[in-house]
Amino acid sequence: MDKHPLRRHIEEITTLTDEEFAYILTHFGTVHRRKHQYIVQEGEYVDREYWVVKGCLRASFFDYQGKEHILQFAMEDWWITDYEAFNNRVKAKISVDCLEDCELLFITRENREKLSAEMHKMESFWARKTKLSYIALQNRVLSLLKDTAKERCEKLQAQYPKLFQRIPKKMIASYLGVARETLSRLY
Amino acid sequence: MDKHPLRRHIEEITTLTDEEFAYILTHFGTVHRRKHQYIVQEGEYVDREYWVVKGCLRASFFDYQGKEHILQFAMEDWWITDYEAFNNRVKAKISVDCLEDCELLFITRENREKLSAEMHKMESFWARKTKLSYIALQNRVLSLLKDTAKERCEKLQAQYPKLFQRIPKKMIASYLGVARETLSRLY
Numbered sequence: 374m375d376k377h378p379l380r381r382h383i384e385e386i387t388t389l390t391d392e393e394f395a396y397i398l399t400h401f402g403t404v405h406r407r408k409h410q411y412i413v414q415e416g417e418y419v420d421r422e423y424w425v426v427k428g429c430l431r432a433s434f435f436d437y438q439g440k441e442h443i444l445q446f447a448m449e450d451w452w453i454t455d456y457e458a459f460n461n462r463v464k465a466k467i468s469v470d471c472l473e474d475c476e477l478l479f480i481t482r483e484n485r486e487k488l489s490a491e492m493h494k495m496e497s498f499w500a501r502k503t504k505l506s507y508i509a510l511q512n513r514v515l516s517l518l519k520d521t522a523k524e525r526c527e528k529l530q531a532q533y534p535k536l537f538q539r540i541p542k543k544m545i546a547s548y549l550g551v552a553r554e555t556l557s558r559l560y
Numbered sequence: 561m562d563k564h565p566l567r568r569h570i571e572e573i574t575t576l577t578d579e580e581f582a583y584i585l586t587h588f589g590t591v592h593r594r595k596h597q598y599i600v601q602e603g604e605y606v607d608r609e610y611w612v613v614k615g616c617l618r619a620s621f622f623d624y625q626g627k628e629h630i631l632q633f634a635m636e637d638w639w640i641t642d643y644e645a646f647n648n649r650v651k652a653k654i655s656v657d658c659l660e661d662c663e664l665l666f667i668t669r670e671n672r673e674k675l676s677a678e679m680h681k682m683e684s685f686w687a688r689k690t691k692l693s694y695i696a697l698q699n700r701v702l703s704l705l706k707d708t709a710k711e712r713c714e715k716l717q718a719q720y721p722k723l724f725q726r727i728p729k730k731m732i733a734s735y736l737g738v739a740r741e742t743l744s745r746l747y
Contacts, residue, residue, distance in 0.1 A: 434702065434706070436705075436706035436707075437706075440706075442702070442705040442706050444698065444701060444702065444705075456691070456694060456695055456698065457695045457698065457699070460691050460692075460695065461695065466702070467702075489684075489687075493680070493683075496680075496683055496684070496687065497676075497683070499687065500676075500683065500686065500687040500690065503687065503690045503691055503694055504643070504647050504690055505647075506694055507643060507690055507693055507694045507697065508643055508644045508647065508648065510694065510697045510698060510701065511631065511643065511644065511697060512644070513701060514631060514697065514700060514701060514704070515621065515629070515631065515653070515654075517701070517704050517705075517737075518623075518629040518631075518704075518737055519621070519623035519624075519627075519629050520623075550704075550705055
């Protein structure tokens, strides 16, 4: 029998017994959302972190002039929420909506804290994931500070070719902080 | 007797007994570095994370045209290293040098892993610190994408007034990704 995709994902970092995974899974819920629906809305409290089984989402926010900026995308195997709202119990600054019909697993803050306290493996798993996310974000800051528009596009395409094919180019441009015309000239 | 500054720092997140802190401290070493000296150099492996007892540092890197960009500053109570190099055992992409004479505590990757495995409190402490760093960095990305030069300056000044007084303005400008002239016009 094929392994559950979440088990495969966790086992990239740590191994689990059948019993351990079954127990972990009892702490997750499943939701289905259609394209255009929101899972996190600006101004609301957020007590769930989502893991993408199927589909594609974006985290975005509006600046004072009403211009939209994209902070993050998520596809299969990625985690997404407003982490500041989720971790610090403050209202969301960003929104997360579905770019396709989505199947998601979610864990509440309470269940995540419970699992971390009960299972050292899961605390280590989340610690490792947070470190990797921090490194990825740091590389994004480096790229925003030093790379040209062309270099940013090339790096994203090399790193996430599927994302590049799947997401409308105007959203890619917003994510990279480049003009849509620049991206159109390149692709 | 005054508490050790590192104990005060850890106890912002979790409480420690005298014995626990004494044991933790045996895993740290002390170094003194003069202004202009490096603690992390681009292209080298990094097996230490530093905690600032006294002084001020910057993490920076050069782009292809040799222009310098500043990724992070650190002052008393802050942690600093090249986290990608430290966590993923790859060569450093950035350099960290002292902007003042510095007194630093450091922990090796090996000792950090050992302490995390032995003391659940320390694993939770580092997990929490990593989450907070991630959130701070995410807010920096939001700011780089949406805020004007003036807004970025004002936010940094409001959030870290000491940093703003202590660091040369041209470095502040580099960190914020704004022209030095813009900053000079404002301050």
